Amino acid sequence: MKQMHLAAHFPGVNSTTVWADPRSGSQIDFASFEHLARTAERGKFDFFFLAEGLRLREHNGRIHDLDVVGRPESLTLLNALAAVTDRLGLAATVNATFNEPYELARRLATLDHLSEGRAAWNVVTSSDAFTGENFRRGGYLDRADRYTRAAEFVATARELWDSWTPDGTPRPFAHTGRHFDISGEFTVPRSPQGHPVVIQAGDSDEGREFAASAADVIFTRHGTLEAGQAFYADVKARLAKYGRRPGDLTIMPGVTVVLGDTDAEAQENATEIRHLQVSPQNALLALEQVWGRDLSSYDPDGPLPDIDPDPESDLVQGRVKVADPLAVAAKWRALSEAKGLSIRQTVVEATARQSFIGSPRTVAGELEAFVEAEAADGFILVPHLTPGGLDDFVDRVVPLLQERGSFRSEYTGTTLRSHLGHAEPVWKG
Amino acid sequence: MSVSGNPAVPDGPTGTENRTERSRMPATRPLHLAAEIGGPPRYDAASHVALARLAEGGALDFVTLRDSFARPGLDAAAVLARVAPETARVGLVPTLTTTHTEPFHVSSAVATLDWVSRGRAGWHADVSTTEAEARLFGRRPAAPAPALWQEAGEVADVVARLWDSWEDDAEIRSVATGRFVDRDKLHHIDFEGSTFSVKGPAIVPRPPQGRPVTVIDATTAPAGRVAARHADVVYVRASSPEQAAALRAEVHRSAARHGRDPQAVRVLVALTVDLGDAETAPEPGLESGPQLAGHGTYFRGGPVDLAELITQWYRAGAVDGFHLTPLSPARDLERIVNGTVALLQHRSLFRTFYPGGTLREHLGLTRPANRYAAPRTEAAS
Numbered sequence: 001m002k003q004m005h006l007a008a009h010f011p012g013v014n015s016t017t018v019w020a021d022p023r024s025g026s027q028i029d030f031a032s033f034e035h036l037a038r039t040a041e042r043g044k045f046d047f048f049f050l051a052e053g054l055r056l057r058e059h060n061g062r063i064h065d066l067d068v069v070g071r072p073e074s075l076t077l078l079n080a081l082a083a084v085t086d087r088l089g090l091a092a093t094v095n096a097t098f099n100e101p102y103e104l105a106r107r108l109a110t111l112d113h114l115s116e117g118r119a120a121w122n123v124v125t126s127s128d129a130f131t132g133e134n135f136r137r138g139g140y141l142d143r144a145d146r147y148t149r150a151a152e153f154v155a156t157a158r159e160l161w162d163s164w165t166p167d168g169t170p171r172p173f174a175h176t177g178r179h180f181d182i183s184g185e186f187t188v189p190r191s192p193q194g195h196p197v198v199i200q201a202g203d204s205d206e207g208r209e210f211a212a213s214a215a216d217v218i219f220t221r222h223g224t225l226e227a228g229q230a231f232y233a234d235v236k237a238r239l240a241k242y243g244r245r246p247g248d249l250t251i252m253p254g255v256t257v258v259l260g261d262t263d264a265e266a267q268e269n270a271t272e273i274r275h276l277q278v279s280p281q282n283a284l285l286a287l288e289q290v291w292g293r294d295l296s297s298y299d300p301d302g303p304l305p306d307i308d309p310d311p312e313s314d315l316v317q318g319r320v321k322v323a324d325p326l327a328v329a330a331k332w333r334a335l336s337e338a339k340g341l342s343i344r345q346t347v348v349e350a351t352a353r354q355s356f357i358g359s360p361r362t363v364a365g366e367l368e369a370f371v372e373a374e375a376a377d378g379f380i381l382v383p384h385l386t387p388g389g390l391d392d393f394v395d396r397v398v399p400l401l402q403e404r405g406s407f408r409s410e411y412t413g414t415t416l417r418s419h420l421g422h423a424e425p426v427w428k429g
Numbered sequence: 430m431s432v433s434g435n436p437a438v439p440d441g442p443t444g445t446e447n448r449t450e451r452s453r454m455p456a457t458r459p460l461h462l463a464a465e466i467g468g469p470p471r472y473d474a475a476s477h478v479a480l481a482r483l484a485e486g487g488a489l490d491f492v493t494l495r496d497s498f499a500r501p502g503l504d505a506a507a508v509l510a511r512v513a514p515e516t517a518r519v520g521l522v523p524t525l526t527t528t529h530t531e532p533f534h535v536s537s538a539v540a541t542l543d544w545v546s547r548g549r550a551g552w553h554a555d556v557s558t559t560e561a562e563a564r565l566f567g568r569r570p571a572a573p574a575p576a577l578w579q580e581a582g583e584v585a586d587v588v589a590r591l592w593d594s595w596e597d598d599a600e601i602r603s604v605a606t607g608r609f610v611d612r613d614k615l616h617h618i619d620f621e622g623s624t625f626s627v628k629g630p631a632i633v634p635r636p637p638q639g640r641p642v643t644v645i646d647a648t649t650a651p652a653g654r655v656a657a658r659h660a661d662v663v664y665v666r667a668s669s670p671e672q673a674a675a676l677r678a679e680v681h682r683s684a685a686r687h688g689r690d691p692q693a694v695r696v697l698v699a700l701t702v703d704l705g706d707a708e709t710a711p712e713p714g715l716e717s718g719p720q721l722a723g724h725g726t727y728f729r730g731g732p733v734d735l736a737e738l739i740t741q742w743y744r745a746g747a748v749d750g751f752h753l754t755p756l757s758p759a760r761d762l763e764r765i766v767n768g769t770v771a772l773l774q775h776r777s778l779f780r781t782f783y784p785g786g787t788l789r790e791h792l793g794l795t796r797p798a799n800r801y802a803a804p805r806t807e808a809a810s
Contacts, residue, residue: 020604028634030514030545053632054533056615063612063630070595070610070634072544073537079510080545082474102498102565103530110504114474114511133628134533170501182567187501189472281607 001406004371005250005378005420006398007091008040009049011386013057013068015286016256018276018384025387027068030080035387037081040088043394044408046419047089047120047197048081049219049380050074054098055131057318059285060294064318066281075107082115089416091120091199096150098126098135101180105157108196109188117192117415121157122199122219125150130317147206149179154198154214160186161195162428193415194424203231212238215249216422219380222253222355228375250420254380255355259392263358270357273384274348283344286351289316290328300344304336360396367397368406460743460779461695461750461792463491463522463662464765468758470502474511480762481512484519487766488780490791491520493553493644493752498526498562506538506552513546520788522551522644527584528577529557529566533627535584536591543636548787551642551662554655556581578651583622585643585659590618592640593799594630616801638789639796646699647680648725657683657694661794664699666725668715670747673698677748695749695792698742699725703756704732704764725754732768739769740778 010033011017018024026032037048053071057064074092081090090111094104104121112119125146126132141149156175163173163186174183200207200215211218212235220231236246258273260266278286280300288295291305292313298305309325322328336346356363370376383389401407408419417424466480477494484492496505505523513521521542525535535552543550556577557563563571596614603611618629645656646664656663663680667673673696681691700715715726715738728735735753742748755761773779785791 019602019609028544030547034514055628056630056632063610063615065608065610065612068609069600069615070632072633073534073541076506076510076538076541077545079507080513083478083511083514098531099534100529100566100568106498107504107507110507113472113503114507133626135531135627136625137531180567182565184561184565187470187498188503279607 001368001404002371003408003421004367004376004401004406005046005252006043006407007047007049007089007252007378007380008036008045008390009051009254009380009382010036011068011383011389012051013053013071015067015277015282016382016384017068017386018273019068020276020279021385023388024385027386028070028072030077032387033072033077033081034084036383036390037085037088039387039390039394041085043390043398044402044411045088046378047091047118047416048078048085049091049122050077050093052093052095052124054095054126055134055318057316058130059288059317060315064285066279066285075111078119079111079114082111082118085118087118087411087414087419089118089120089197089419090115091122091197093122093124093201096123096125096153097141097146098131098137099153101153101156101175102160102182102184102186104153105160106186106188108157109161109186109191112191112193112196113188117417119191119193120197120199120217120416122201123150123154123215124201128318143206147210151210151214152177152179156180156182158195158425158428161191164189165429166190166427190427193417194427197416197420197422208235209238211235211249212244213242216417216420217250217252220251220253222255222379225370225373225375228253228370229373232374232376248422250377250422252378252380253355253376254382256382256384257363257393257397258354258357259360259363259396261359263362266358266362270354274353277384278344278348278351280344283347286347287343290322290325290332292316292325298343301342304333304343304346360400364397364400364404364406367401368404371406458749459793460739460773461490461697462487462739462770462773462779463493463520463697463750463752464489464758464762465493465495465752465754466758466762467494467496467502467505468755470500472503474508476759477508478512478515480758481509481516481519481521483762483766485516487770488774488783489519489766489770490750491522491549491551491642491788493522494524495553496524496526497555498529498557498565499559506542509550510542510545513542513549516546516549518549518783518786518791520549520551520642520791521546522553522642522788524553524555526555526557527581528572529562529568532584532587532625533591533631536588536631537633539588539641540592540631540633540636543638543641544633548637548789550636550638551644551788553644553646554581554585554659555646556652574649575651578649578655580622580624581652582655582659583620583624585645585655587618587620587622587625587627589640589643589659590620590800591627591629591631592635593801594618595633595635596799596802597635597639600634614802635799638787639799642788642792642794648699653680654683656680658687658689660694661789662695662697662792664697664725664752667698667747668726670742670745673742674745674747693794695794697750697752698748699752699754700728701725701754701756702735702761702765703727703729704735704761704768705729725752732764733772735765736769736772736776739773740776743778 078090200211201219292310494505509521599614645660647653647656665676677696
């Protein structure tokens with residue numbers, strides 16, 4: 001049976017994370033991160049994943065207050081987690097727009113040394129001047145420039161990671177390109193796993209091409225089996241032109257899982273969680289994100305607004321805008337009218353349900369089916385509770401996967417690269 | 430070798446003299462001791478953890494780890510974050526440079542170090558003056574130290590403002606209103622500096638200490654001005670207790686001119702310490718000899734000699750404490766802790782355990798009020 005890869009995402013600043021549940025713990029105390037990371041390691045996961053924040057989200061000119069707000073800085077936190085874990089990969093999301101290659105390559109190489117070869121970098125880019133207001137660099141990059149900068153950033157980081165000789169002697173480097181013109185000497189020897197693992201998140205055409213050319217893992221959106229297969233085939237087919245084999249890029253969609261003793265109980269749990277995620281206030285907010293208008297006077301238990309969305313709105317800052325608000329609004333209205341749903345009920349119905357819902361046996365079977373059918377190489381699990389949201393999966397699903405031979409029972413290597421089954425990158429002297 | 434000024438070390442005091450000395454001592458603030466654990470570059474976690482634990486065994490206030498883009502070595506803030514879960518009490522103070530690093534990132538990293546260490550973080554602010562460092566970034570040419578220190582002062586200011594940009598009770602988790610935070614307790618800082626601006630608020634909630642400890646080496650004039658205004662701990666370089674007392678008084682006056690309470694600043698004498706191989710050196714004392722730039726006065730002698738020097742300067746009321754940079758931490762830190770510190774503890778001059786949990790508590794510094802909080806909830810700073 002094909003082996004799957006598993007990773008754990010720390011619950012973050014979005015409405016997936018339920019903070020109102022009595023079991024919900026601190027989003028900032030180190031103990032919460034330690035609990036989740038230790039749980040992932042107990043489940044023999046490939047890696048633990050942290051997202052990044054560089055500006056608090058705003059809505060209508062004010063700080064968004066309905067979801068979890070705030071988080072630690074990824075790399076500092078992961079270095080601390082390296083002290084309380086032994087094998088688990090440690091992945092930090094770090095923006096390529098608001099950092100410089102020398103400094104970030106050094107911080108990543110440092111994490112790789114301090115964790116003995118378990119570091120990963122999820123490369124993201126940002127274009128918005130809103131986030132830029134917190135940085136010297138400031139400003140705006142258009143979509144194309146974001147990816148050329150990111151690609152050159154990764155290539156430059158790899159030059160730095162390769163700049164010491166294998167026997168540990170520093171050598172000067174020089175990089176001249178469109179975005180960076182730097183030279184000197186790197187301060188850190190080559191990493192225990194050659195280079196930190198590079199993850200790319202994003203489904204756009206530019207993102208796929210960038211991942212095919214440069215990434216070890218792609219963190220993608222989860223959809224139907226067919227959509228997953230199409231994505232998988234498309235991305236893997238792009239590898240050959242960069243001289244890479246299909247196994248060189250691991251495809252991992254982000255997924256949510258709801259368990260129950262029976263499939264029926266799991267469905268009930270899933271509905272309950274959706275209602276916790278879509279509070280009355282969050283329902284109105286979700287509506288405002290589509291409509292681009294202040295809808296605070298509407299009753300979340302009443303009907304949808306009659307007015308149309310404002311496609312030019314800048315109501316929402318610091319998160320991705322809805323691409324075609326008029327079409328989404330039409331779809332939601334149709335759903336509401338067909339089933340007689342209120343605003344809140346419509347949002348619960350229309351926005352994504354959990355990816356896998358069922359008894360442990362059902363979920364294990366469906367995860368395996370996705371991997372067998374080449375819709376994914378593995379999954380990044382996004383729990384809805386901090387810090388216990390992964391406990392059930394590790395206690396009840398992982399043993400089944402191990403029993404059926406689709407997931408490791410022990411770590412066989414020490415580095416993240418070895419967990420992923422990737423060879424150490426060739427040293428380019 | 431020339432011995433400058435003061436301490437030709439006297440014979441050790443007898444027990445009687447010791448008691449007499451103590452009874453004459455004015456009610457004074459506790460002695461503070463810190464040590465650098467960096468030396469020749471090491472790329473593993475274990476060696477750093479071992480040294481930090483050693484320092485913790487001696488109940489030192491904090492350990493430092495110097496850093497620079499200009500020489501081999503790991504990122505210091507990362508190393509001390511790695512050390513944090515394997516220690517429980519000792520303060521952790523990495524160097525972060527302000528010339529090429531984004532101020533927002535500095536603030537987030539140090540705040541996160543404070544969270545993962547449960548209130549033991551500080552940062553030693555420094556600048557990158559060389560053209561070689563500037564070329565590593567390719568964004569701006571090298572600049573003279575006074576300009577870089579002016580910017581470092583602005584960075585220290587903005588970093589502290591970001592730490593205050595969340596009030597302590599901003600997180601409310603109000604199920605009734607659906608609100609996770611009270612956004613009236615999150616503040617844009619709207620900082621406009623001479624070379625950068627930062628909107629805020631921080632991404633990291635206010636750290637356990639409120640504001641982690643800011644350390645600045647004031648041995649150069651432009652750094653000294655910034656230290657007087659922004660530092661909680663100031664290093665000075667002195668070769669006699671009289672000189673140290675004068676420097677401390679100057680730091681206090683200067684801090685007061687900036688509207689600060691001088692009693693909220695700790696002045697530590699920076700010493701580079703060569704404990705050699707012998708129990709006592711033939712001619713122990715301070716040397717004008719091999720000055721290591723920015724690392725304070727050079728001391729050579731045995732662990733007992735160092736304890737004598739610390740005792741004398743401290744009893745003279747000249748200093749709040751010392752920051753010691755062992756010439757070879759792997760060799761000398763053990764001798765400092767088990768020799769020098771043990772003797773100071775035996776003389777009841779230094780704590781034998783940590784009564785507090787945070788670095789601010791070790792240093793006797795209060796948790797600062799939040800400048801953005803309404804006076805009704807917290808006393809104005």
